[in-house]
Amino acid sequence: MDAAASARLDLTRRTLTLRDDSSYHWPIDVSEQIATIRGSYLAEMSTLNTMADSADFSHAYYSTFPEATTEQQSAGQEVRSALGIDPDTVASCVGHGNGIDALTSENKQRDAGA
Numbered sequence: 669m670d671a672a673a674s675a676r677l678d679l680t681r682r683t684l685t686l687r688d689d690s691s692y693h694w695p696i697d698v699s700e701q702i703a704t705i706r707g708s709y710l711a712e713m714s715t716l717n718t719m720a721d722s723a724d725f726s727h728a729y730y731s732t733f734p735e736a737t738t739e740q741q742s743a744g745q746e747v748r749s750a751l752g753i754d755p756d757t758v759a760s761c762v763g764h765g766n767g768i769d770a771l772t773s774e775n776k777q778r779d780a781g782a
Contacts, residue, residue: 670728673719680709680716682772689775698750701743708740 686692687706694702711734722728745755754760 670720670722673716673722673728677713677716677720679768680713682768684709686768686771686775691775691778695751698747701746701750704737704739704743705747708736708743 684706687702687709715731715733718731719728722731744757747753748755748757748760
């Protein structure tokens with residue numbers, strides 16, 4: 669479980685790094701929702717750290733994620749609606765499963781050339 673939590677923690681960190689990169693611009697009409705999503709990722713990091721650092725399975729197993737607020741529960745679909753993206757998070761993400769990896773790689777290449 670610690671390997672899975674570590675992988676998720678790494679993904680969350682890279683996602684936040686991309687989110688905070690000034691090279692990427694979100695439309696102003698979804699800025700509140702994007703900030704809410706960012707906050708929910710930050711809130712999860714403590715639990716993911718605990719799970720990744722757990723000495724045994726039971727300690728990791730009983731770690732709990734913070735309960736999502738109403739705003740956090742709806743923010744993703746609000747962004748999808750505002751941007752005209754299909755609300756089906758499975759179907760609309762086909763082919764984008766490695767998006768964070770691809771964007772992280774692009775950023776490293778961009779930063780290396782700067």
